[in-house]
Amino acid sequence: MKEPIRIELPMLQPKMSVNAYLFLDPEPVLIDCGMNTDATLALLEGELQKHGLALGDLAHVYITHAHIDHMGMAGRLANKTEAKIWVNPFTLPWTRDLEKQWQKRAKIIESALVQEAPPGWDNPVLRGMNGFFKQALACWSEIPAESLNVYEIGETLSFGGGDWEVLYVPGHSNTQTCFYEKSRQWLFSADMLLPLTPTPAIEMKIDEPEEREISIVRLLDSFEQMKNLPLEKVFPGHGEAFSHHKQLIDAQLARIQMRKEECLRVIQRGNTSFFDIFEHIYPGAFNIFTLSMLKGYLDLLEIEEHIQIDTTEGYRKYRANGTTSQFPIEIQKTTDGL
Ligand SMILES: [Zn+2]
Incomplete structure (x- = not known):
């Protein structure tokens, strides 16, 4: 063979x-x-x-x-x-019904983004994504x-x-x-x-x-x-x-843990919105991959009860449970594997 x-x-x-x-x-x-x-x-x-x-x-x-x-x-x-x-x-x-499926998925991505942004914010990220959705379907x-x-x-x-x-x-x-x-x-x-x-x-x-x-x-x-x-x-x-x-x-699992911990530190330093956290974790590098990755890290932090989500202002605000770092590793400069 x-x-x-x-x-x-x-x-x-x-x-x-x-x-x-x-x-x-x-x-x-x-x-x-x-x-x-x-x-x-x-x-x-x-x-x-x-x-x-x-x-x-x-x-x-x-x-x-x-x-x-x-x-x-x-x-x-x-x-x-x-x-x-x-x-x-x-x-x-x-x-069978590609357009319908793609629209369903686009809607999920869109609503994931919308709930992260203050209401009324003219979200440039969202506009960028709409262009990407159309381009992809073509x-x-x-x-x-x-x-x-x-x-x-x-x-x-x-x-x-x-x-x-x-x-x-x-x-x-x-x-x-x-x-x-x-x-x-x-x-x-x-x-x-x-x-x-x-x-x-x-x-x-x-x-x-x-x-x-x-x-x-x-x-x-x-x-x-x-x-x-x-x-x-x-x-x-x-x-x-x-x-x-x-x-x-093992290396990739360790990396996911490390990036998740970096996200927590960024939140502990008072960055409460997804897009604020994003700018610290992936400065200037917005795309579908970085977006998905950050959402994943935040999901993990939420599931593990390191953070709480407050939606009283109409969008998701992230707050750390406790004020001191719960992870021993220091922030390191990392290259991203996507
Ligand atoms: Zn692929």
């Missing part, structure tokens, strides 16, 4: 890339497929050409989760080829029903000469699955295990789509699940393949 070929594809965010993986044998198969842009299509075609193949030779495309950078291109591929597109049950709604494509297939959690998929067990690992996304090849101890980790810490995405609960998922809690659970998995090599959704996933997980 040969290693998959990594194809690095562009994203909406400059300087960022997403991986699709190509197996040539026993038949051409893709794991994830990038966003629906001409640049992505050209790169996919170019990579296939290197191996004497055309787009039409693709037999299957397996999608790991319902995020634009991993599945945006799937509908366009389905329309251009005979390839079967495979998704998990949690991703299925995103193939790089997505619905998948025609006749090309669509659903794989189940726990099912074994055969591709690339291996047998891949489907693992459900929510946290980065409620729709996140990974594919695990037991005999080689290889994992397509998508955005569950990454060289940089995965973000706990702001999204709806599966069962209660009006409610925001507390993604960070699910992410921490999934990290524990992943730590117990014997792995030789991990093929992530972004960045290069790696080994030693347990050390990586």
Whole structure:
């Protein structure tokens, strides 16, 4: 069994890339497929050409989760080829009524932002997000029903000469699955295990789509699940393949703790609004990733009862329980892993 070929594809965010993986044998198969842009299509075609193949030779495309950078291109591929597109049950709604799903998620993100801002504040962050929502939807494509297939959690998929067990690992996304090849101890980790810490995405609960998922809690659970998995090599959704996933997980867990503690100190120093805290934790670096990360840290502080939320002024104000630092580590200058 040969290693998959990594194809690095562009994203909406400059300087960022997403991986699709190509197996040539026993038949051409893709794991994830990038966003629906001409640049992505050209790169996919170019990579296939290197191996004497055309787009039409693709037999299957397996999608790991319902995020634009991993599945945006799937509908366009389905329309251009005979390839079967495979998704998990949690991703299925995103193939059928993409706009509705995206609006639901946009609403969750929006209301998460609105409740953090003083009423009447002309929120530049919110305006920025609206632009992002529209831009994202334009790089997505619905998948025609006749090309669509659903794989189940726990099912074994055969591709690339291996047998891949489907693992459900929510946290980065409620729709996140990974594919695990037991005999080689290889994992397509998508955005569950990454060289940089995965973000706990702001999204709806599966069962209660009006409610925001507390993604960070699910992410921490999934990290524990992943730590117990014997792995030789991990093929992530972004960045290069790696080994030693347990050390990586430990480092990322330690980092989450450290950043959470930094947030608490910022609150203890009297910064009470989300956007004040944000400017201390991610100065001038507002985007969907930093927003999700900070929300995750604050969720943890709230769950662990280090902070209280006061909404009497019509938005969320954060106050520390007790006035002295409850964590021993000093503030350090850190580089951010997103
Ligand atoms: Zn991703």
